[in-house]
Amino acid sequence: MFIFIFQTIWLFIDDLAGKGLDIVIIGKFLFYLMPDLTEKVLPLTVLLSSILTFGTFAENYEFAAMKASGISLQRSMASLIIFVTILGGVTFFFANNVIPLSQRKIYNLRKNIAKVKPAAAVTEGVFSDFEAADMNIKVDEKYGENDRFLRNVIIHEKSKTKVNTTVIKARTGELVSSKNSDILQLILTDGHYYKDIVTNNTGSKLKYPFAQANFDTYIMNIDLSELNNVDLEEERDISTAKMKNINRLVKDIDSIKNDNYRIVRAFSKNIKSRMGAFVPLAQEDTLITKNAVRKRNDSIREAKYALTRQDTAKQKLARENILNIYEDWQKVQIMSNAKNAVSSILGSVKGKKNEMQNRYKNYNMHILSLHTKYALAFSCIILFFVGAPLGAIIRKGGLGLPMVVAIILFLIYYFIGVFAGNYAKEGNIHPILGAWLSTLIMLPLGIYLTKRATEDKGMVNFGAMTDFFTNLFKKRSTADDN
Numbered sequence: 121m122f123i124f125i126f127q128t129i130w131l132f133i134d135d136l137a138g139k140g141l142d143i144v145i146i147g148k149f150l151f152y153l154m155p156d157l158t159e160k161v162l163p164l165t166v167l168l169s170s171i172l173t174f175g176t177f178a179e180n181y182e183f184a185a186m187k188a189s190g191i192s193l194q195r196s197m198a199s200l201i202i203f204v205t206i207l208g209g210v211t212f213f214f215a216n217n218v219i220p221l222s223q224r225k226i227y228n229l230r231k232n233i234a235k236v237k238p239a240a241a242v243t244e245g246v247f248s249d250f251e252a253a254d255m256n257i258k259v260d261e262k263y264g265e266n267d268r269f270l271r272n273v274i275i276h277e278k279s280k281t282k283v284n285t286t287v288i289k290a291r292t293g294e295l296v297s298s299k300n301s302d303i304l305q306l307i308l309t310d311g312h313y314y315k316d317i318v319t320n321n322t323g324s325k326l327k328y329p330f331a332q333a334n335f336d337t338y339i340m341n342i343d344l345s346e347l348n349n350v351d352l353e354e355e356r357d358i359s360t361a362k363m364k365n366i367n368r369l370v371k372d373i374d375s376i377k378n379d380n381y382r383i384v385r386a387f388s389k390n391i392k393s394r395m396g397a398f399v400p401l402a403q404e405d406t407l408i409t410k411n412a413v414r415k416r417n418d419s420i421r422e423a424k425y426a427l428t429r430q431d432t433a434k435q436k437l438a439r440e441n442i443l444n445i446y447e448d449w450q451k452v453q454i455m456s457n458a459k460n461a462v463s464s465i466l467g468s469v470k471g472k473k474n475e476m477q478n479r480y481k482n483y484n485m486h487i488l489s490l491h492t493k494y495a496l497a498f499s500c501i502i503l504f505f506v507g508a509p510l511g512a513i514i515r516k517g518g519l520g521l522p523m524v525v526a527i528i529l530f531l532i533y534y535f536i537g538v539f540a541g542n543y544a545k546e547g548n549i550h551p552i553l554g555a556w557l558s559t560l561i562m563l564p565l566g567i568y569l570t571k572r573a574t575e576d577k578g579m580v581n582f583g584a585m586t587d588f589f590t591n592l593f594k595k596r597s598t599a600d601d602n
C-alpha cells in the first residue's frame with residue numbers, strides 16, 4: 121500500500137502541487153483513495169506472501185519434515201486455504217461497500233475544494249485554461265484567506281468559434297463562494313473591458329469594430345463546477361459506476377439497457393418517417409360506394425389512354441431515370457432538396473451515433489464494475505494457489521528470487537486486466553470477459569502448479585522434454601539408415 125500511495129502521488133503531482141492545497145486536504149484525498157488501491161494491492165500481497173512463506177518452508181526443509189510425518193502439501197495448506205477463502209469473502213464485502221463509499225468521499229472532497237477553495241484551479245503567473253467555461257485566467261499573485269484575493273487579473277473569453285474576442289484586465293479580484301451554492305462570483309475592481317464586435321457585413325469587418333469600457337467593479341457569475349478543473353480522479357470516464365454497490369448496479373444495468381433500446385427504436389422510427397421509406401400501403405376502404413369505384417376506374421382508364429399517347433422516347437427516358445420527366449429547373453430543385461435531406465439525416469445519425477457510443481460505454485462500465493467485485497474476491501483465492509505451490513517448487517525464501525517471480529506474475533495478471541478492461545469499455549469484448557479474463561488465465565496456472573507441487577515435481581519436467589526430442593531424432597536417424 122505504501123508503494124502504491126507513492127505511485128499515486130507521483131502520478132498526480134501536477135494536480136496536487138502548486139494548487140495551494142494544505143496537507144490535511146492532500147491527506148484526506150490519499151486516505152479516501154486507499155480502498156480503491158486495494159484492487160491492485162491485495163492480489164499482489166496474497167501472491168507475494170504465499171510465495172515467501174512456502175518458499176521459506178521448502179528452503180528450510182520444513183516440507184520434507186512434514187512429508188516424513190505423513191502430512192501432505194494439501195493438508196499443510198488447509199488452514200491457509202480456509203483463511204484465504206474468508207479473505208475472499210471480506211474482499212467482496214470491501215469492494216461492494218467500502219470502495220463505493222470512498223469514491224463518493226473523493227467526489228465530495230473535490231466538490232468541497234471547489235466551493236471552499238476555488239482558487240486552487242488558478243496557477244500564478246501562467247494562463248489557466250478552463251475549456252468548459254470558454255476562458256483563460258492569469259493572475260500575478262494570490263493572497264489572503266484560501267487565496268481568495270487576486271492581483272493583476274487578465275481574462276480571455278472565447279467566442280463560439282473558440283477565438284479570443286474579449287479581454288478583461290483588472291488590478292485586483294476576489295473569488296466569493298459558498299458551500300451552499302454552486303455559483304462562484306468573481307469580483308473585479310479597477311479594470312478595463314475590450315471586445316471585438318463580430319459582424320456579417322463585409323464593409324464593417326474591414327473597419328475592425330470593437331467595444332471598450334473602463335469599470336470600477338465588474339462581477340462575473342461562473343458555474344463552480346466549470347471553474348474548478350482540478351482533476352483528482354484517475355479517470356474521467358469512470359462515471360459513477362464505482363460509486364455503486366451490487367444492488368444498485370443490477371438495477372441501473374437493467375434500466376440503462378432498456379433506455380438504450382428505447383432510444384434506438386425511437387430514433388429509427390424518426391429516421392424512417394423523415395426518409396419516407398417503408399411507408400405501409402394504404403388498406404382498401406370497404407365503405408367506398410360503387411359510384412366512387414366506377415369514377416375511379418374511369419379516371420384510371422383515362423390516365424392509361426393519356427400515357428399511351430405520350431412520346432415513346434420520353435417514356436424510355438422516364439424508365440431510365442425518373443428525373444427525365446421533369447424540367448431542368450425542377451431537376452435542380454429536386455436534387456438540391458434530396459441532398460439537403462440526406463445531409464440532415466446523416467448529421468442526425470452521426471450525432472446519435474456518438475451519443476449511443478457514450479451510452480453503451482456507460483452500460484459496459486456498469487457491467488464491468490459489477491463483475492470486477494466478484495473477480496477481485498476470486499483472484500485472491502486463485503493467486504494463493506499460484507503462489508503457494510510456486511514457493512514450494514522454487515524452494516527459495518526471502519526477498520530475492522520470490523520477489524522477482526511474484527512481481528513478474530503480478531504484472532502479467534495486472535496488465536491483462538488493464539487491457540481487457542479497456543477493451544471491454546470500448547465494446548471490443550464483452551464486459552464480463554473483461555472483468556474475468558486475468559483471473560481465468562491464472563486459474564489453469566494455479567491448477568498446474570498445485571498438481572506439480574503435490575507430486576513433488578519441478579515447474580517444468582526438462583528430463584521428459586529432453587527424452588522426447590532424443591527419441592524423436594533417434595527415430596529419424598533410424599528411418600534415414602533404412
